[in-house]
Amino acid sequence: MAVYTQLSAETLSDLISHYDVGELVSAKGIAEGISNSNWLVETTTSRFILTMYERRIDIADLPFFLGLLDHLSAKGLPVPRTIHDTSGAASRMIDGKAVALIEFLPGVSIDNPTPSQAHNVGAVLARLHLAADDYPGRRTNDLGPDTSLHVLEQCGAEALARIDAELPEMLPMARSIAADWPKDLPRSVIHSDLFPDNVLMLGDEVSGLIDFYFACHDMTAYDLAVTHAAWSFDHDGRSFRSDIGSALIGGYQSVRALSVAERAAMPILARGACMRFISSRTQDWIDTPTDALVTRKDPMDFVRRLQFYQSNGAELFA
Ligand SMILES: Nc1ncnc2c1ncn2[C@@H]1O[C@H](COP(=O)(O)OP(=O)(O)OP(=O)(O)O)[C@@H](O)[C@H]1O
Numbered sequence: 001m002a003v004y005t006q007l008s009a010e011t012l013s014d015l016i017s018h019y020d021v022g023e024l025v026s027a028k029g030i031a032e033g034i035s036n037s038n039w040l041v042e043t044t045t046s047r048f049i050l051t052m053y054e055r056r057i058d059i060a061d062l063p064f065f066l067g068l069l070d071h072l073s074a075k076g077l078p079v080p081r082t083i084h085d086t087s088g089a090a091s092r093m094i095d096g097k098a099v100a101l102i103e104f105l106p107g108v109s110i111d112n113p114t115p116s117q118a119h120n121v122g123a124v125l126a127r128l129h130l131a132a133d134d135y136p137g138r139r140t141n142d143l144g145p146d147t148s149l150h151v152l153e154q155c156g157a158e159a160l161a162r163i164d165a166e167l168p169e170m171l172p173m174a175r176s177i178a179a180d181w182p183k184d185l186p187r188s189v190i191h192s193d194l195f196p197d198n199v200l201m202l203g204d205e206v207s208g209l210i211d212f213y214f215a216c217h218d219m220t221a222y223d224l225a226v227t228h229a230a231w232s233f234d235h236d237g238r239s240f241r242s243d244i245g246s247a248l249i250g251g252y253q254s255v256r257a258l259s260v261a262e263r264a265a266m267p268i269l270a271r272g273a274c275m276r277f278i279s280s281r282t283q284d285w286i287d288t289p290t291d292a293l294v295t296r297k298d299p300m301d302f303v304r305r306l307q308f309y310q311s312n313g314a315e316l317f318a
């Protein structure tokens with residue numbers, strides 16, 4: 001249950017009174033998500049998502065994330081705009097924690113996408129990269145291959161083996177990915193976490209892209225690799241869905257063609273994408289007590305994906 005902070009009816013009413021959105025009717029905690037507390041807020045005029053930033057997010061980055069939502073939504077992307085308070089601010093503080101009111105978008109997250117849905121996700125990702133290109137905010141990727149390597153080295157082979165006997169094999173793999181990481185590919189602002197649970201769909205159409213709290217400047221082909229790894233496998237990464245992978249890349253290229261260099265880099269970008277989630281999931285696995293309310297995500301789901309790309313990446317992206 002991702003509502004870490006209880007807010008009283010008075011606190012919520014007072015908060016809403018600082019926005020020009022009518023009066024509070026109801027606020028329901030949203031169970032999905034693990035990083036922040038989220039409420040579905042209904043007022044006399046509309047529905048909104050209220051987010052309280054609890055952990056992981058550096059509050060200094062909030063203007064970058066919230067400004068990006070407004071930038072993309074103004075360009076016609078299915079991205080929620082932020083609601084500014086009557087003084088013009090995109091975020092406010094409650095008891096020392098930042099909160100933001102965000103447009104509610106319709107749609108549902110898809111567990112088993114069809115090729116047509118995957119095509120449209122690929123296309124909207126390319127549109128995002130083009131639309132974000134002139135966004136003036138700057139934020140570097142702090143979860144690149146050097147960080148993945150550092151995190152796994154800090155955990156150490158023994159702790160990794162306690163999670164799974166195969167996990168220590170990721171240490172030399174992380175070293176080689178960091179050493180060979182491409183540097184000169186096209187960049188823009190990327191989402192960098194476009195998993196199915198961060199995409200809302202109505203039928204085949206993408207109705208919402210959410211959770212931009214890992215967005216940063218990085219290689220656009222890396223973002224496509226993250227999305228490919230997140231969408232083209234069954235849940236635990238044991239079986240690859242080639243129809244979904246092809247549709248995703250086809251959809252992307254229907255809007256923005258990959259260069260020869262980007263295509264050639266896709267195998268290592270896909271391995272690096274897997275390594276980013278192996279390392280963050282490993283760290284969370286070690287840091288999260290087994291009796292915690294949040295469910296830990298298994299790093300091995302992405303070890304299997306990485307092994308798949310290691311064996312098949314060259315033909316897959318040729
Ligand atoms: N703008 C929106 N419109 C509609 N629903 C939304 C919106 N933003 C968030 N949600 C809902 O709230 C849930 C949690 O949001 P989100 O994924 O941003 O939380 P989080 O804690 O930051 O996530 P994560 O665990 O991925 O870090 C989503 O799964 C979705 O159901």
Ligand SMILES: N[C@@H](CCO)C(=O)O
Pocket residue numbers: 193195277280281297
């Ligand atoms: N989408 C990520 C969580 C955010 O880092 C995962 O599934 O591991």
